[in-house]
Amino acid sequence: MRYSVITINYNNKEGLKRTIMSVVAQTSNEYEFIIIDGGSTDGSVDVIKEHTDYITYWVSEKDNGVYHAMNKGVAQSHGKYLIFMNSGDSFHFSDALSAFNEYEEDIICGKVLKSGENIPCGHQKPTITLVDLMRGSLPHQAMFIKRELMVRHPYDEKYKILSDWKLCIQALVFNNCTFRNSDIIVADYDTSGISTNSNGLLPKEREQILKEMFPPRIITDYQRLYPADDELLDLTLLLSQTVGARKWAKRFLNLILRFTQKK
Template identity: 25%
Template structure:
């Protein structure tokens, strides 16, 4: 199974080497890295072009943000399955794509564990995200997978379509919701840390972005799941994240 990994970047010279190194370290050989760059003027492109290019697709041009760039990646990738690795994140170890490929032999969608780390040098864990199987009511319960661990077969990506550019910080949540809840695809969890994610992403870098993400997620549930103006997941979703912080602090 050929697995395509989408990486969006813009002036990411400080972190992109960790990301690309972790891709090339994978023991799964049938893979490609699709890098969609927003027109970097630092050394990002020089770093990417220093790697063997036979497994890299690279485009560099202005875009309308991360989700627009991901939509470009969805149009470009050639694999049997696809997922996203952010330009300041990396695969946890060399077995990740092998594990994903094996589980995609049994399910249409897979996701797994993730560690939030301070940086990729000290690997100090700030928060742990441990995957759980989809509950009976899915996203209505506050459950969601960790997007950097979320891989789908091509038929899923084609059914879901593009990321919604009207959502500024929760379009990944909306995309996963549509994949899991609307088309009847089966999902499986991988009980293994798949990604080391640096803290400070778009939905968590400030209180305002965190609140914005939760209300955009509510908007997605109202659109696709017919949730009310306020629903259970609006409280349960942040509560699940609090549990992740506590598991790191006291676990």
């Protein structure tokens, strides 16, 4: 079994339908499908039961949050690679799994297309460095991770939105895992989830993770590299609310960051 597709859901019946249909439409036969539901009461379980012929394992019970549910999915998986396609997210095309059959790196990452946009998002370079990860996480909807890696380093459940970022730093920086970047659009990303609507939690968790993983000297260097990172991020997000403005907001942010690096 090459792939384990893991879907986390809680009271998102319509989003779950979209996700299931995109998985069922995959042309690859080398995958299993796991659904971890958090005890939904909106009819999600009925949707799951309607598609049990396509689901390898499912459970509906209360959990302790998104990352706890994702770890539960890992525990039930058997594939060589794991991909988390949570409810509302969907594969971009029917050959999305087959397109990565020839790759063997520890982490393989493609691109995502956010809802309402037509410009793919994701890592842009063939290699990846600590500075790249400081600038942002890899999209888990487009990231294939070797199961053995996730068994060794499960998601840290004390974080609500950035445990996947912490995992990437651990694997790619500290463990020097192999990495392959791809321009293939793997998933359509539903931006209505907790990671998008974090209500200010993102900078707080980022600071906690940095303090947990790095000595003060490294953190100081990071702060020098991005002396006003949070303010710039807020401004970029504000600009990006205008339809079609996200790409310009991103360019603006990059220009400001280059300027601060030269000072």
